[in-house]
Amino acid sequence: MTNINDIARLAGVAKSTVSRYLNGGVVGEETRLKLDNIIKETGYTPNAFAQSLKAKRTNIVGAIVPRLDSFAASQILIGIDEELRAENYQLLISNTSQTIEREIESIYTLAKQKAAGIILLATEVTPAHLEAFKKINIPVILMGQQADNIHSVIHDDYGAAYEMGKYILSKGHKKVAYLGVTERDISVGIKRKEGFKKAMEEHGSCEVRYYETGFKLEAALAKASEVIETYRPSIIVCATDNIAMGTLKAANLLKVKVPTELSITGFGGYEVTTIIHPTLTTVKLYFKEAGQHAAKGIMKLIKEEIIPPVTVSKFKIIEGESVDRK
Known part of the structure; x- marks a missing residue:
């Protein structure tokens, strides 16, 4: 597999020059064209995760979920992931096993990993959550719950x-x-x-x-x-x-x-x-659609665009066979 060292050797430039080029930095026009051609010819794909960790702002959005064996959580995550992928963002999932302490820990951990934003599938919002949101100073969207001054996507x-x-x-x-x-x-x-x-x-x-x-x-x-x-x-x-x-x-x-x-x-x-x-x-x-709303919202917040404080997802009563008329 071609790696960054191979690209640097083929182009006759330093590894740091290739890294700067890949991260959108300034390189000479001749060098840029040479690197363009070599990358096309070799089919080299940069490690997006490694790239993002070097950047001041990553292309990673963290999703904190209380449990992974939930139909609702899985559908929401599918909706989030589809929207993020369409915009070249990556989803990083943190499972907390319905533990508040692990939720708080995950908020700080994702911030340390330079996540561009966080979507929290919350079961409750405590003062510790609110304190964490203030300290990390990156965009946050709550899914399923509301809190003052925090953007939310909720069901009606x-x-x-x-x-x-x-x-x-x-x-x-x-x-x-x-x-x-x-x-x-x-x-x-x-x-x-x-x-x-x-x-x-x-x-x-x-x-x-x-x-x-x-x-x-x-x-x-x-x-x-x-x-x-x-x-x-x-x-x-x-x-x-x-x-x-x-x-x-x-x-x-x-x-x-x-x-x-x-x-x-x-x-x-x-x-x-x-x-x-x-x-x-x-x-x-509509869990998947709610996840899509959250993903669209977090990307707008990352870009410092304005979104409504609360987005309400739709619902529908489905008649099955479990209700009889009295």
């Missing part, structure tokens, strides 16, 4: 949950359970719950109980089993598709028929919800 969690509330009411359900998550997560834990609660309050003539579980299927399975046995709702509205699938599993284990004895809804629009039985009625969020 409140509006989507409100519409789901109206949808299940239109199906005649009057004994309702809502299975949500911790309110430390503003978007999923608070906004979805508040949007749903608003729809219930406007109707006023149904019984609703609110419960909390974890994001993982196992936690949802345990909590949903408890809710089904103690409350016997006609429908369980779940804050995520993962929780909905845990609830469906609980119903199957308890021999409760879905949807005739218990209806279930989700939130997210994961691909798996279209192949399980019964297929899941859910709110489809």
Whole structure:
């Protein structure tokens, strides 16, 4: 394989001259033409990562994700990567395994690696996050959460949950359970719950109980089993598709028929919800498009262009087979 030393030898110039040429520095016209021809003839491709580390501003954008085994995260990353590649930017992913300390550490690490910008798929935003954003002094976009003076790409969690509330009411359900998550997560834990609660309050003539579980299927399975046995709702509205699938599993284990004895809804629009039985009625969020919005936004911020403080992604209610009319 041809390397920078080979290019320098063939051109009869110093390695530093080739490096300067590759990084857009000034070289003589004769030398530039000679290097142009040699690089074309040899098919030499510079190491973009190594190049970028030498530059004051790299072509690298860091994405910090809470977990890699998430459908939402994978789709968002695909959207980010496609947009960045189209503009000759590279994506560097940092997985934090849902650990706040590792999130903060990743922010500082990416800054030390001279990332041009950071996209953070945040589950919550703490004072430590805000302090880190101020210290690193490079563009940051939050995905899924909002914070003062930080650009964000969010889903319309409140509006989507409100519409789901109206949808299940239109199906005649009057004994309702809502299975949500911790309110430390503003978007999923608070906004979805508040949007749903608003729809219930406007109707006023149904019984609703609110419960909390974890994001993982196992936690949802345990909590949903408890809710089904103690409350016997006609429908369980779940804050995520993962929780909905845990609830469906609980119903199957308890021999409760879905949807005739218990209806279930989700939130997210994961691909798996279209192949399980019964297929899941859910709110489809456009994760890939949201990732594209974030990538376009971070590139504009890197170029010191103005973008809206908040970009809201679209949603759509997808009717599956998991909701019965009462």
